[in-house]
Amino acid sequence: xxxKSKLLKKIPSIVEHSGPKTRQLLRTPGKFGLGQVPRSxxxxxxxxxxxxxxxxxxxxxxxxxxxxxxxLTPDSNYPVxxxxxxPKGWEALEPLKAKDRATTPLLRNKQTGELxxxxxxxxxxxxxxxxxAVQEEHGKESVAFISTGQIVTEEMAFLGxxxxxxxxxxxxxxxxxQCMATAVVSYKQSFGFDAPPYSYQDFEQSDVIILIGSNLxxxxxxxxxxxxxxxxxPKIIVIDPRTTETAIAGTQxxxxxxxxxxxxxxxxxxxxxxxGWIDNDFIKSNTNEYDDFATHVEKFTPxxxxxxxxxxxxxxxxxxxxxxxxxxxxxxxxxxxxxxxEAVRTAQSIINLALMTGxxxxxxxxxxxxxxxxxxxxxxxxxxxxxxxxxxxxxDPAARTKVANVLEIDETCIPEETGLAxxxxxxxxxxxxxxxxxxxxxxxxxxxxxxxxYNKAMKKLDFLVVQDMYSSIENAELADxxxxxxxxxxxxxxxxxxxxxxxxxxxxxxxPGQALSDFNIFKLVAQYWGCGxxxxxxxxxxxxxxxxxxxxxxxxCDFSGIQDYDLLESNRGIQWxxxxxxxxxxxxxxxxxxxxxxxxxxxxxxxxxxxxxxxxVAEPTSNSFPLILLTGRGxxxxxxxxxxxxxxxxxxxxxxxxxxxxxxxxxxxxLNIEPNQMVKISSSRASVQATAYLSNSVQEGQTFMPMHYxxxxxxxxxxxxxxxxxxxxxxxxxNISTTL
Numbered sequence: 001x002x003x004k005s006k007l008l009k010k011i012p013s014i015v016e017h018s019g020p021k022t023r024q025l026l027r028t029p030g031k032f033g034l035g036q037v038p039r040s041x042x043x044x045x046x047x048x049x050x051x052x053x054x055x056x057x058x059x060x061x062x063x064x065x066x067x068x069x070x071x072l073t074p075d076s077n078y079p080v081x082x083x084x085x086x087p088k089g090w091e092a093l094e095p096l097k098a099k100d101r102a103t104t105p106l107l108r109n110k111q112t113g114e115l116x117x118x119x120x121x122x123x124x125x126x127x128x129x130x131x132x133a134v135q136e137e138h139g140k141e142s143v144a145f146i147s148t149g150q151i152v153t154e155e156m157a158f159l160g161x162x163x164x165x166x167x168x169x170x171x172x173x174x175x176x177x178q179c180m181a182t183a184v185v186s187y188k189q190s191f192g193f194d195a196p197p198y199s200y201q202d203f204e205q206s207d208v209i210i211l212i213g214s215n216l217x218x219x220x221x222x223x224x225x226x227x228x229x230x231x232x233x234p235k236i237i238v239i240d241p242r243t244t245e246t247a248i249a250g251t252q253x254x255x256x257x258x259x260x261x262x263x264x265x266x267x268x269x270x271x272x273x274x275x276g277w278i279d280n281d282f283i284k285s286n287t288n289e290y291d292d293f294a295t296h297v298e299k300f301t302p303x304x305x306x307x308x309x310x311x312x313x314x315x316x317x318x319x320x321x322x323x324x325x326x327x328x329x330x331x332x333x334x335x336x337x338x339x340x341x342e343a344v345r346t347a348q349s350i351i352n353l354a355l356m357t358g359x360x361x362x363x364x365x366x367x368x369x370x371x372x373x374x375x376x377x378x379x380x381x382x383x384x385x386x387x388x389x390x391x392x393x394x395x396d397p398a399a400r401t402k403v404a405n406v407l408e409i410d411e412t413c414i415p416e417e418t419g420l421a422x423x424x425x426x427x428x429x430x431x432x433x434x435x436x437x438x439x440x441x442x443x444x445x446x447x448x449x450x451x452x453x454y455n456k457a458m459k460k461l462d463f464l465v466v467q468d469m470y471s472s473i474e475n476a477e478l479a480d481x482x483x484x485x486x487x488x489x490x491x492x493x494x495x496x497x498x499x500x501x502x503x504x505x506x507x508x509x510x511x512p513g514q515a516l517s518d519f520n521i522f523k524l525v526a527q528y529w530g531c532g533x534x535x536x537x538x539x540x541x542x543x544x545x546x547x548x549x550x551x552x553x554x555x556x557c558d559f560s561g562i563q564d565y566d567l568l569e570s571n572r573g574i575q576w577x578x579x580x581x582x583x584x585x586x587x588x589x590x591x592x593x594x595x596x597x598x599x600x601x602x603x604x605x606x607x608x609x610x611x612x613x614x615x616x617v618a619e620p621t622s623n624s625f626p627l628i629l630l631t632g633r634g635x636x637x638x639x640x641x642x643x644x645x646x647x648x649x650x651x652x653x654x655x656x657x658x659x660x661x662x663x664x665x666x667x668x669x670x671l672n673i674e675p676n677q678m679v680k681i682s683s684s685r686a687s688v689q690a691t692a693y694l695s696n697s698v699q700e701g702q703t704f705m706p707m708h709y710x711x712x713x714x715x716x717x718x719x720x721x722x723x724x725x726x727x728x729x730x731x732x733x734x735n736i737s738t739t740l
Contacts, residue, residue: 050503052488055371057497095644102484103513143436149373152493154544160384166531171419179372181724182338186347192601197594205364208326213336265349267305277324279358293609328364361595377496390551421725445474450718486511618719625733634706659709686714
């Protein structure tokens with residue numbers, strides 16, 4: 001108790017600057033995890049935890065001095081990164097030191113229009129009073145939330161439970177809708193569950209590696225390092241409109257026309273079937289709907305595919321032959337596929353290739369979606385948005401009963417259907433059905449497609465709450481209330497990475513000022529809202545983890561064998577599934593893939609071939625807008641909206657300060673554009689200025705801009721895949737002018 005008291009004294013002035021009710025709550029032992037005894041109380045020591053940037057899930061050695069993290073090095077013993085780190089990982093501590101950290105709640109003064117500091121007590125009273133007033137006037141469904149793949153799994157689950165079970169908020173979604181919704185829906189429909197089947201060892205065990213819409217060298221450099229450790233001299237095939245760094249490093253590059261993917265992969269399937277290069281035994285034993293699929297692709301002849309994709313018949317046949325001759329072929333895709341107008345069917349066309357050739361469930365194989373954010377997989381399973389906690393279905397009575405029993409809540413509190421998707425929430429704001437919005441750890445004012453329309457929506461709200469590490473982000477500038485949140489290394493929890501590995505995050509630093517972990521903010525909201533008793537079991541992040549472990553029982557993602565954080569740490573992270581029976585085997589096999597037994601998650605244990613006809617893009621080029629704009633990651637030193645990577649002086653030196661556009665030299669010559677000239681790029685939505693960078697990495701008629709610069713999403717066109725509701729960031733029509 002004396003140690004706890006000493007630690008509590010170190011908690012910033014939140015206690016002193018809060019009202020009596022808040023002070024009582026924050027001082028209650030075990031209530032909010034404040035002042036918990038750290039795992040090591042030695043002031044100088046080294047510990048490990050998972051990085052908080054991308055989905056690779058690298059482990060870092062954090063070096064502590066005087067009880068504070070002062071430096072880091074990559075963890076050489078972790079099965080993910082094997083002693084490697086990308087530039088972002090090396091600089092992971094820098095965002096914590098930023099001068100623009102949100103340190104106190106801020107409430108907008110209606111008279112002056114300025115955000116002003118207030119106590120947590122005032123912030124919580126305002127939060128509850130305003131949102132309850134909106135619900136009272138406009139109905140329960142008039143308030144929504146948008147969350148993230150950046151916070152730990154326990155926080156995601158707590159937020160989803162608090163809002164949907166306690167606050168009566170039906171509509172909530174995450175920014176994982178922007179990156180991973182396509183993969184989620186594709187896997188669910190094809191396999192019966194959202195189940196990326198691979199282990200990172202598959203990078204090193206394939207003799208043919210096919211990367212689709214994935215600039216792995218830049219977006220996931222540690223995964224590329226795993227490929228470089230492959231001793232089989234693999235053929236590395238890159239399918240991407242741009243000549244990316246990965247395409248240059250690969251052995252074959254197929255620069256298909258943007259958004260011709262679906263036709264392209266149906267054409268490859270056509271050639272494989274025509275030549276008998278398929279695994280009939282696997283198809284018959286482990287899949288359904290193959291005959292209909294084979295009939296469907298008959299019309300996708302090499303001649304048609306050449307015309308649509310720009311890839312010659314000879315190249316198409318060479319690719320199909322390479323797949324056929326490979327012993328262990330792995331297919332990998334990321335945002336170039338996911339962020340498209342027909343993305344789900346495109347992802348499933350890749351899955352179909354793996355199924356028809358039997359390249360799944362064996363080492364070095366798989367239809368493998370690479371995740372984006374550090375905890376996108378945690379969000380997919382436990383955010384309580386696209387599915388009920390633990391990958392359950394909202395419309396399944398048995399699932400609702402199970403969740404209610406585990407959480408010890410009234411089953412009638414659980415909605416019987418999912419809420420609106422991200423884009424539908426924005427539409428709801430515009431049409432007046434949604435009046436209040438709570439945004440957590442995401443910056444849609446920068447990152448959402450057709451940015452100007454998003455920002456107009458924010459201004460239409462009766463009340464907007466933004467909860468973030470930084471008060472300077474674009475979305476916070478529009479907020480009525482800003483709640484200061486702790487960041488990575490300032491709280492406990494777990495991330496789940498691309499290969500389904502559950503890795504540990506630790507509280508090693510104290511958040512500045514009055515900032516609290518998202519978990520503790522949710523505890524405060526629950527108490528002030530009046531539903532705190534419903535979440536009495538959620539006493540700490542580790543207590544919440546045990547709840548999630550229990551909820552996962554019996555699911556494909558079952559990790560009920562993991563009951564505490566210590567087991568995760570001692571085993572260097574653990575992939576799901578992991579039941580109690582699996583624990584003993586982790587010492588000899590801590591990297592596991594799915595479907596080794598050929599059984600999938602549909603009721604009949606078979607995978608499905610799913611397909612449909614291609615549809616045209618929503619916004620084709622025209623005389624007024626003759627060029628295609630592609631977007632994507634710029635460098636390995638940049639991350640999303642740069643709210644964190646922009647805090648590192650070292651990282652900022654590794655990429656251009658201002659936005660630029662890559663233009664093919666032939667197009668530049670036609671437009672009289674010189675290298676490094678400022679140009680104006682216009683779509684039907686907006687015009688922005690950028691520096692022209694002349695490069696053969698883009699084909700004639702195409703351009704490229706990195707998504708990390710806020711201006712880019714003023715141009716992008718808000719079209720969405722009909723199944724995943726994921727935005728199509730990768731294609732819109734623009735023109736370029738030298739007249740500014």
